[in-house]
Amino acid sequence: MPEQTVSEQGTPELTHFVDGLPRMVDVTGKVATTRTASAEAWVRLPPEARAALLAGTNPKGDPLVVARLGGLAGSKRTAELILLCHPIPVTGADVQVTLEDGGVRVEATVRTTAPTGVEMEALTAATVAALNVYDMLKAASKAIEITDVRLLSKTGGKSGDYQAPAR
Structure with a gap:
């Protein structure tokens, strides 16, 4: 269950807003635990983009390799992009970028030992990798x-584990 505070009237209060103003939630008192999150993104390719990828004729180089590197870099820069996200130590990251029947599938797994979760880092890694595929094939x-x-899974933390339903 997500952390939530309750007002004196018994109604839920927003954790990232105080008196109507945004704030970063203070996690100072939370215990650092091992946390992992996995996310995925799909890049749907029209026939001409798929053909260019398969033929290896892309003038910019291999989109899948560049996307993997972009996703790894994105996982480490999440707090710069997501405004109320805590900067956390990314202790491990893996980004897989594969060509499948439905297009290019990106799966990113990110690990940390921190007092807050790593879901945003995994989602950012998957999204940045997908954006790199687009950039490399847009010609x-x-x-x-x-x-x-989407988030595929997470482990660790107060809210417990999560596994997305299969599609």
Whole structure:
């Protein structure tokens, strides 16, 4: 269950807002635990983009390798992009970028030992990797779509484990 405070009237209060103003939640008193999160994103390729990827004729280089590196870098820069996200030590990250029937599938897994979760780092890694696929193949087609970005799983922390339903 997500952390939530309750007012004297018994109604839930927003944790990231005090008196209507945004704030970063103070996690000073929380215990650092091992946490892992996995996320995925899909890059839907029109036929001409898929053909360019398969033929290896992309003038910018291998989109899948560049996407993997972009996802790894994105996992470490999440707090710079997500405004109320805590900067946490990323102790491990893995980004897999594979060509499948439905397009390019990105799966990112990020690990930390911190007092707060690592879901945003995994989601950012997957999304940044997908954006790199688009960037590398946009000369072949502007109709590329990034879809189905979602958290697959998380472990650790007060809220416990989570596993997304299979699709």
